[in-house]
Amino acid sequence: MFACLFTHPLDLAKVRLQTSKAHDNGLVSLVFKIVRHEGLFSIYGGLSASLLRQATYSTARFGVYEELKRLISHSGSPPPTSQLLGASMVAGAVGGMVGNPSDVVNIRMQNDKALPPSERRNYKHAIDGLISICRQEGVSSLFRGIGPNLVRxxxxxxxxxxxxxxxxxxxVNNLGMNPRTKSTHFSASLLAGLVATTVCSPADVLKTRIMNSSSSGRSVFSIFREAVYSEGAGFMFRGWTPAFIRLGPHTILTFIALEELRRFRIGM
Structure with a gap:
């Protein structure tokens, strides 16, 4: 949630790019366009849903991963990468499931101002969004896009x-960096952000489009096929630049916060 406070405007721009079918929008031009047409504070639209998403999705996946990593560690030595991957996949699936409802609200609130006035949902805040979806579309709509979200x-x-x-x-081992310094945490988290953005982009774009849709009858394959036909395969990396610009700082701030929690033995 700490990281989200700083990166939310970039996350909003990423969602707008992923749901747009226009090819002429860049990150900077889109941010200026949002501010010009919707006001300065519009770049923090849907912040409550974004914070709720971090409080559910990120809390679950980081908590489960750290616990699984502790369980598979032996004699204080770090587990092999293959075991870390297994633990992270389980943690990611748990986080995706726990955070799906808040993710649906988050994407809808961030993209609401981009819709015509007649199609806007106008959720007051995240909790209002959850209640409105349940009343108007049924509880099952909170888990729309669960497949791509679990994959992501x-x-x-x-x-x-x-x-x-x-x-x-x-x-630490090859360059002799101190594992406790901020420079080490910064460097490692920057590399992690680059890897994560590239790996997750296709699933992220599909997830965003499914959750933003009001139609519950469309399959992942039909949305994928239509997007490839009308926009080309490159749509899977739509918004990669803002995604990395957002995920890079978000990853850095997240891991620095986690390292501080670990240092003070708070929940870690």
Missing amino acids: GVLMTASQVVSYDVSKRLL
Whole structure:
């Protein structure tokens, strides 16, 4: 949630790019366009849902991963990468499932101002969004896009936390960096953000489009086929630049916060 406070405007721009069918929008031009047409504070639209998502999705995946990593560690030595990948995949699936309802609300609130006035949902905040979806579309709609979201949760956690642990280990063992310094945490988390953005982009774009849709009858394959036909295969990496610009700082801030929690023995 700490990281989200700083990166939310970039996350909003990423969602807008992923749901847009236009090819002429870049990150900077889109941010200026949002501010110009919707006001300065519009770049923090849907912040409550974004914070709720971090409080559910990220808490679950990081907590499960750290616990599984503790269970598979022997004699204080770090587990092999293959075991870390297995633990991260389980943690990512748990996080994706726990965080799916807040993710649906998050994407809808961030994209609401981009819709015509007649199609806007106008959720007041995250809890209002959850209640409105349940009343108007049924509880099952909170788990719309659960398939791509589980895939993304697995890919994100595996690519992010494992690449962070592996990068940190390589920096310490090969370059002699101090495992307790901020520079080591910064370097390892920056590499982790780069890996995670690239690995997760296709699933992230599909997840965003499914959750933003009001139609419950469309399959993942039909949305994928239509997007490839009308936009080309490159749509899977739509918004990669803002995703990395957002995920890079978000990953850095997240792992620095986690390292501080670990240092003070708070929940870690």
